[in-house]
Amino acid sequence: MPKTPLQTPLHQLYDEDFVRWVEATVACLKTRDVDQLDWEGLIEEIEDLGKSARRELESRLSVLLVHLLKRCYVNSPNDYRGWQLTIVEQRNALKRLLKQSPSLKGYFQNVLDEVYQDASAEASTAYPTSEFPNAYPYNRDLQALLTEEPWR
Incomplete structure (x- = not known):
């Protein structure tokens, strides 16, 4: 044809x-x-697909860490349930993302400390009277981060 x-x-x-x-x-x-x-456009879009997945991992990880910090370091029992629901939501989304793209597990380790610093700064801004750890305080194992409840 x-x-x-x-x-x-x-x-x-x-x-x-x-x-x-x-x-x-x-x-x-x-x-x-x-x-x-359009080879150049096609290449750019395919590259952006990988960048998009990494941005999603960073974003969900940040939200997860902010809520873990609030749950563990902010004394506000009336807010615990909402924070825990957000933790569950972000963990589930991260599990799905990592199932679809297992290679992101290595990327997770590469960005964990940087994302934690941003999450800590966000939590500190929201709750200036609470003290949050300067260094990442949780288990560095991805599976542990996705399952453990460090406030227990």
């Missing part, structure tokens, strides 16, 4: 209408039309 040229080149669509670019790129991939592919 002869290939028909696109009305608008893919590299131009990338900047003008991203959804159309995605649809046209998928059509090219399905028909194996490599001549019309």
